[in-house]
Structure formats: C-alpha cells, structure tokens
Amino acid sequence: MSTITPSGTAPSDGTGSAASGVPEALRAAVDAAKERVAALHAELPRWELVVWTAGNVSERVRVPVGDGEPEGSRDLLVIKPSGVSYDDITPDAMVVCDLDAHLVEGERAPSSDTAAHAYVYRHMPEVGGVVHTHSTYATAWAARGEPVPCVLTMMADEFGGDVPVGPFALIGDDSIGRGIVETLRDSRSPAVLMRNHGPFTIGKDARAAVKAAVMCEEVARTVHISRQLGEPTRIPQADVDSLYARYQNVYGQQPAR
Numbered sequence: 242m243s244t245i246t247p248s249g250t251a252p253s254d255g256t257g258s259a260a261s262g263v264p265e266a267l268r269a270a271v272d273a274a275k276e277r278v279a280a281l282h283a284e285l286p287r288w289e290l291v292v293w294t295a296g297n298v299s300e301r302v303r304v305p306v307g308d309g310e311p312e313g314s315r316d317l318l319v320i321k322p323s324g325v326s327y328d329d330i331t332p333d334a335m336v337v338c339d340l341d342a343h344l345v346e347g348e349r350a351p352s353s354d355t356a357a358h359a360y361v362y363r364h365m366p367e368v369g370g371v372v373h374t375h376s377t378y379a380t381a382w383a384a385r386g387e388p389v390p391c392v393l394t395m396m397a398d399e400f401g402g403d404v405p406v407g408p409f410a411l412i413g414d415d416s417i418g419r420g421i422v423e424t425l426r427d428s429r430s431p432a433v434l435m436r437n438h439g440p441f442t443i444g445k446d447a448r449a450a451v452k453a454a455v456m457c458e459e460v461a462r463t464v465h466i467s468r469q470l471g472e473p474t475r476i477p478q479a480d481v482d483s484l485y486a487r488y489q490n491v492y493g494q495q496p497a498r
C-alpha cells in the first residue's frame with residue numbers, strides 16, 4: 242500500500258470505460274498495486290478457491306487528504322474486471338475505482354462485488370485488502386448459516402475464534418458490504434461466511450486477505466471432515482487467546498524491533 246500527494250479523480254466517460262482519472266502523482270502506487278493484485282488473482286485457482294471466474298481480490302491505494310477532508314476519502318481500490326478468466330488477468334487488465342465504486346481507470350466493467358469491497362474500505366480504515374471466493378467447504382458452511390467452531394489451533398492462530406456468519410444479502414448495492422462490516426467490525430476473524438453466498442476476507446493488504454481466504458477454506462474442510470466422525474471439541478477461550486496472541490505477534494519473521 243502506498244500514500245501519495247492528494248489529487249482529484251475523473252468520473253467515467255459514460256462509455257463503460259474511463260479515460261484515466263488516476264493523477265500522475267498516484268501513477269506509480271496504482272501501477273504497483275495492479276501488479277500485486279493481478280498476481281494474487283492467480284492464487285485463487287492455485288489454492289482451488291474458485292471455479293470459472295467466481296472470485297475477486299482488491300487492494301486499497303491510500304491517498305493523503307487535504308485540510309478538512311475525511312481521512313481515506315480520496316483512497317482508490319484496484320480490482321479485477323468482472324467475469325474475466327484468471328488466465329487473462331494481467332496488471333494492465335486491472336481496473337481502478339474510487340471508494341464509491343465509480344470507475345476511475347480501465348477498459349472493462351469492474352468486479353460485480355466492487356460495491357462490497359468499497360463499502361468495507363470506507364468503513365474499516367485499517368483494511369487494505371479484500372477477497373471474495375465461493376470456495377467449496379466455506380461456502381457449504383455459509384449455506385447452512387453455521388459458524389465454523391474454533392476447534393483447531395490453526396483457527397485460534399488465524400481467526401482468534403470461530404469463523405462467523407454474516408447475513409444473507411443480494412449483490413449490487415451496499416448490502417453485502419454492510420453485512421461484512423457489521424460482522425467483522427468487532428471480531429478478530431479476517432473472514433466472514435456470508436449466508437447462502439460464500440466467504441469474504443479482509444487483511445492489512447491484498448496478500449493478507451488472500452491468505453485468510455486460503456486458511457478459511459482449509460479449516461472449513463478440516464472441521465467438516467472431523468464432524469463426519471463425531472463432535473470435535475472446542476479449544477478453551479484462554480488457550481484461543483494465547484494461541485492468537487503468539488501467532489499474530491511471534492510467528493514467522495517479525496519485523497526487527
């Protein structure tokens with residue numbers, strides 16, 4: 242994620258494409274985000290999280306605001322064009338929108354979930370990346386409207402508890418985004434199972450949100466299999482808290498302090 246000098250963005254030219262409304266000062270940051278987000282879309286079929294074109298990834302481009310303007314109000318998002326095969330998703334194919342989901346740059350219509358991604362960015366300023374898939378096991382839990390119970394240390398590590406369920410919402414306006422925010426705002430989980438639809442995940446950047454989508458499908462599958470043979474046992478909350486704190490603050494290569 243990058244931050245650059247503020248500038249305006251041009252509305253779409255009304256032909257379904259936008260002569261670029263990306264200011265020159267944002268060019269490098271937007272192009273870098275396009276590279277990252279295009280590459281991350283390849284992770285969705287790689288980890289078997291999607292069939293056909295049924296998934297999308299976005300990343301926020303942070304733009305400092307002028308005096309008196311709300312923080313984040315000029316941010317942009319980079320996302321895939323709707324319905325385009327992952328084989329054809331290149332950096333140049335990516336589209337840029339503002340946080341009202343208006344097209345700022347691109348030759349094709351943005352993902353049909355752009356309004357949901359944009360709503361999350363508007364209402365959760367800490368979020369830098371959003372992912373949506375229809376991955377099989379997570380979507381099966383969403384079809385039942387049942388949270389995935391925290392019965393694995395991997396769940397405590399990554400989700401800090403259960404993977405919660407969000408409300409049923411039709412695509413096309415702020416409904417899905419509102420359901421995501423209402424569910425995740427007070428949760429440690431970076432994933433929500435939108436009822437009868439599928440998982441949406443968030444992260445500090447697009448890569449973190451893709452990781453959450455991969456881990457969400459993995460735990461949904463494992464817990465499903467476990468439940469075929471009996472009722473898995475929950476991890477005590479104190480242990481969940483301890484595991485989550487370790488994983489979030491110690492695991493892997495922590496930045497030098």
Ligand SMILES: O=C(CO)[C@@H](O)[C@@H](O)COP(=O)(O)O
Nearest residue numbers: 294295296297323324352353
């Ligand atoms: O679930 C749906 C459509 O109902 C979308 O999330 C999925 O098909 C992906 O759409 P996009 O190709 O990103 O427009």
